Amino acid sequence: MSGVRVLVGTRKGAFVLTADGKRDQWKVSGPHFSGWEIYHLKGSPADPDRIYASQCSGWSGQVIQRSDDGGATFQPVGNQFSYDGTPGTHQWYDGTPHPWEFERVWHLEPSLDDPDTVYAGVEDAGLFKSADGGKSWQELPGLRGHGSGSSWQPGAGGMCLHTIILDPATPSRMYAAISAAGAFRSDDEGKTWRPVNRGLHSEGIPDEDAEVGHCVHRIAMHPSRPEVLYMQKHWDVMRTDDAGENWREISGNLPTDFGFPIDVHAHEPETIYVVPITSDSEHFPPDGRLRVYRSRTGGDEWEPLTSGLPQQNCYVNVYRDAMAVDSLDDCGIYFGTTGGQVYASADAGDNWAPIVRDLPAVLSVEVQTLP
């Protein structure tokens, strides 16, 4: 019988949650890497037993872990992330030049077809690639070096490259998103890059329509329509139908268009999910009610999903990498909160139930659909 494996990164370790296709009885494994921050774990689409994990701590920095047995055991692999050449500077919060300094890996994106190839999005924003299962890492310097890098500034969470999307139809094409620089696209396997932010408006920067400087929080794609991307920006939910050349706002009737995650239904490319958050200073749901909003029309028209979610006194946040979908026939949706809950819906969001309630603050949620 098919099943799912949910990979949860938290402030104090990783947890692996497994269930069969019904997704109503769960086995919880963990904490793995107890005491360490686990920013992200993700399995290889080409080999579900291969999982990569980003482990870090204020004491001892970055470690990359790799599992070859579906998360039962992990081994440390390479953790040397050296920027290519002389790193140069980006802007600091006060506008002064600040040297590029590696802080941590925010996101790991395994190749679609090679378990040994994996990309890492890091803070300070840069993109690295490993072709040997994480043992060694090389920067793809064309992103930082494309021309605007010296003007990038950090968002409140640091200057992180948090989103990496690989185009399944055009293997040479990939996307990256950076807070607070914006979205970028490469059409030559990551060698060269250009900003793709036309249509974004950000009131927090001097030129609201600037080519770079936008605080993109998350981008999502459906593999059947890779030219369509959905974006949750600092404020505004956005959509492009031409691979990022032009964006338009699709916030519609959302109660607030601030938030972090965004994701797409596994079988319905026009069905998308966000978790509205009150504001940039109030990182909790409006009115203390935790609501996922779903649009079945590719944006603009949204409906709240509340069944099984707390509708009073709820003041948690949902981070940008903490939502995922499985690809079972009845698409499952998952998200984790800063309060340590991981919620699952086995019916595309109509009904929710917590898998676990009391983990450390959840940083990331990914799901693997198993045969």
Place this chain on the structure above:
Amino acid sequence: MIRVILPAHLRRLASVDGEVRLEVTGPVSQRSVLDALEGRYPMLRGTIRDQDSQKRRAFIRFFACEEDLSHEAPDTPLPEAVASGTEPYLIVGAMAGG
């Protein structure tokens, strides 16, 4: 024989229990001890000192013989009590948890 005590989070990472005992050839300094430690346990590279600059990570401290050696030059000889194995060399996570 040099005795090294790691903080708990690095003992788990390196899968070791208790003290680490190392043979160090040549002068016994913080650099030579850390080189030997990282040679035996490659997964510790970058977790105690930066892999490029070799500087101590900000929230790691080095103690021995009730002294803080964190700010000593890396090639300064360690105390004879450490070099002889009488006293351990302590790698400590600074009081900055969370």
